[in-house]
Amino acid sequence: MLRLSNIHTYYGNIHAVKGVSIHVNPGEIVALIGGNGAGKSTILRTISGILKPASGTIHFGSDDITSLGPESILRTGIGHVPEGRRLFKGLTVRDNLILGAYSRRDRDRIDDDIDAMERLFPILKKRKGQIAGTLSGGEQQMLAMARAMMARPGVLLLDEPSMGLAPIITAQIYAQIKALNLGEGLSMLLVEQNARLALNLAHRGYVVETGRIVMEGTTGELRESNEIQRAYLGKGYREVWE
Amino acid sequence: MFFQQLVNGLVSGCVYALIALGYTMIFGILGIVNFAQGEIYMFGAFGAVTVYAATGSLALAILAGLGAACLVGVLLERFAFRPLRGTHPLVPLISAIGASILLSSLARFFFGPEDRPFPHEFSAATYTVFSAHITGMQLTIMGISAALMTALWLFLTMSRHGKAIQAVAMDSDAARLSGINVNRAYVATFLSGSALSGVAGMLMAVYYNATSPTMGLLPGLKAFSAAILGGVGSIPGAIIGGLVLGVAENLGAAYLSSNFKDAFAFIALVLVLIIRPRGIMGQRK
Numbered sequence: 372m373l374r375l376s377n378i379h380t381y382y383g384n385i386h387a388v389k390g391v392s393i394h395v396n397p398g399e400i401v402a403l404i405g406g407n408g409a410g411k412s413t414i415l416r417t418i419s420g421i422l423k424p425a426s427g428t429i430h431f432g433s434d435d436i437t438s439l440g441p442e443s444i445l446r447t448g449i450g451h452v453p454e455g456r457r458l459f460k461g462l463t464v465r466d467n468l469i470l471g472a473y474s475r476r477d478r479d480r481i482d483d484d485i486d487a488m489e490r491l492f493p494i495l496k497k498r499k500g501q502i503a504g505t506l507s508g509g510e511q512q513m514l515a516m517a518r519a520m521m522a523r524p525g526v527l528l529l530d531e532p533s534m535g536l537a538p539i540i541t542a543q544i545y546a547q548i549k550a551l552n553l554g555e556g557l558s559m560l561l562v563e564q565n566a567r568l569a570l571n572l573a574h575r576g577y578v579v580e581t582g583r584i585v586m587e588g589t590t591g592e593l594r595e596s597n598e599i600q601r602a603y604l605g606k607g608y609r610e611v612w613e
Numbered sequence: 614m615f616f617q618q619l620v621n622g623l624v625s626g627c628v629y630a631l632i633a634l635g636y637t638m639i640f641g642i643l644g645i646v647n648f649a650q651g652e653i654y655m656f657g658a659f660g661a662v663t664v665y666a667a668t669g670s671l672a673l674a675i676l677a678g679l680g681a682a683c684l685v686g687v688l689l690e691r692f693a694f695r696p697l698r699g700t701h702p703l704v705p706l707i708s709a710i711g712a713s714i715l716l717s718s719l720a721r722f723f724f725g726p727e728d729r730p731f732p733h734e735f736s737a738a739t740y741t742v743f744s745a746h747i748t749g750m751q752l753t754i755m756g757i758s759a760a761l762m763t764a765l766w767l768f769l770t771m772s773r774h775g776k777a778i779q780a781v782a783m784d785s786d787a788a789r790l791s792g793i794n795v796n797r798a799y800v801a802t803f804l805s806g807s808a809l810s811g812v813a814g815m816l817m818a819v820y821y822n823a824t825s826p827t828m829g830l831l832p833g834l835k836a837f838s839a840a841i842l843g844g845v846g847s848i849p850g851a852i853i854g855g856l857v858l859g860v861a862e863n864l865g866a867a868y869l870s871s872n873f874k875d876a877f878a879f880i881a882l883v884l885v886l887i888i889r890p891r892g893i894m895g896q897r898k
């Protein structure tokens with residue numbers, strides 16, 4: 372459904388993504404895990420058109436979207452919930468949702484979709500008129516996801532939805548992500564530093580290190596791998612220190 | 614005397630506010646200071662005067678003034694600023710100063726260096742309120758300014774496209790990820806800012822019955838001060854800053870020294886910034 376082939380992306384002369392090939396199948400949740408500065412966010416930004424790859428191709432369905440701008444890519448059905456939420460902080464919750472649907476032509480259906488988002492994230496209904504910047508971290512993450520959903524994407528790119536959230540809030544957000552995947556059949560590419568969290572939710576995963584995919588497999592396989600356990604799940608570390 | 618100066622101050626304040634809105638909107642969305650805002654004002658006035666002299670139609674003159682101002686604004690966005698996006702902030706600033714010099718030279722070339730009167734007699738009726746004499750033209754300036762500011766406010770806060778412009782100003786990458794075309798938002802911002810400055814230029818051309826290639830210089834600088842005074846990036850700030858500046862310079866000229874009229878605007882700016890470095894309505898980043 373979404374397929375990257377041999378993508379290279381630069382920031383000036385910093386080579387941040389070095390020949391990445393990954394794909395996401397319909398209805399699938401795919402995790403991208405890796406440490407700080409591995410290039411995970413850069414991969415997502417390249418998919419959504421904020422960054423242009425220096426070489427390689429990106430296909431969505433049968434369309435080649437490599438050279439499209441972000442607005443066109445969104446319209447083909449790829450939504451992106453960026454790292455750090457990036458809400459329109461001075462606007463109300465409702466305005467954020469309305470702007471999420473900015474690319475849509477079927478304006479008469481937008482109100483129904485806002486209702487649907489408020490059913491999925493009931494807190495947003497309560498906070499409707501509140502300025503987005505004054506929401507709590509968890510509420511902001513929910514609004515960021517709901518805003519992206521307002522464009523009715525077929526694939527959602529999620530960048531560190533758990534960032535800075537208490538475990539109980541993270542659990543709630545992950546339950547909502549799962550509900551979106553099951554309920555709407557939405558495919559997802561999920562970036563996480565918290566590998567345990569991502570591998571529990573996703574079907575498949577890739578491990579990114581310094582701009583390259585160094586390992587891939589079903590989440591079951593990845594969880595069993597010794598390297599992953601050592602580097603990302605913190606086993607062994609525990610045995611040594613406790 | 615006091616009320617008279619207050620009214621005169623509010624009239625010039627309205628004009629500063631209209632120009633300051635252009636500065637503040639463009640700064641808010643692009644993070645650059647468009648130093649050519651005063652030249653947009655001047656082209657608005659020249660467009661109107663030229664077409665009025667040729668056709669004698671006030672409606673056509675207004676359209677021409679608006680058209681000239683908007684055209685200059687869009688050309689600036691496209692050629693003076695867009696190619697420099699992503700460069701060091703000083704680079705577009707220098708480009709803006711260059712554009713401003715180019716535009717006033719062009720005006721001198723096409724319209725000549727002398728003052729041109731606005732060739733139309735407007736009603737000289739005056740009204741007396743609290744011992745202040747208010748002319749029909751002053752009422753017109755205040756009325757049109759208030760209407761335009763209200764319209765701008767409604768557009769930005771109520772309409773989908775206005776909210777999209779605010780969204781681009783708050784976070785342009787997030788706006789792109791929501792499907793908002795940021796270039797279109799930049800053009801819309803330049804268009805509305807230029808239209809307001811163009812109207813201000815036309816109003817002043819009629820008010821003082823004069824247009825000249827350098828007419829935009831001082832109002833441009835004062836409006837820039839007004840935008841800073843109000844808190845750059847803030848729309849209500851630009852309006853308040855403009856009015857405060859206009860009133861301050863008229864009262865200063867009346868009660869202190871009329872020789873220093875132009876200096877009072879800048880003195881007011883310095884005083885406010887000492888007390889409130891972010892400007893009246895400015896917010897901490």
Ligand SMILES: Nc1ncnc2c1ncn2[C@@H]1O[C@H](COP(=O)(O)OP(=O)(O)OP(=O)(O)O)[C@@H](O)[C@H]1O
Pocket residue numbers: 382385387405406407408409410411412413414454564
């Ligand atoms: N705007 C930028 N300009 C220059 N270099 C950048 C920029 N953004 C990221 N980089 C560099 O690109 C590399 C990949 O960064 P990226 O943000 O994709 O990592 P990440 O895997 O998302 O990390 P994290 O988990 O910390 O978010 C890093 O070395 C980073 O320093």
Ligand SMILES: [Mg+2]
Pocket residue numbers: 411412413454530
């Ligand atoms: Mg990241």
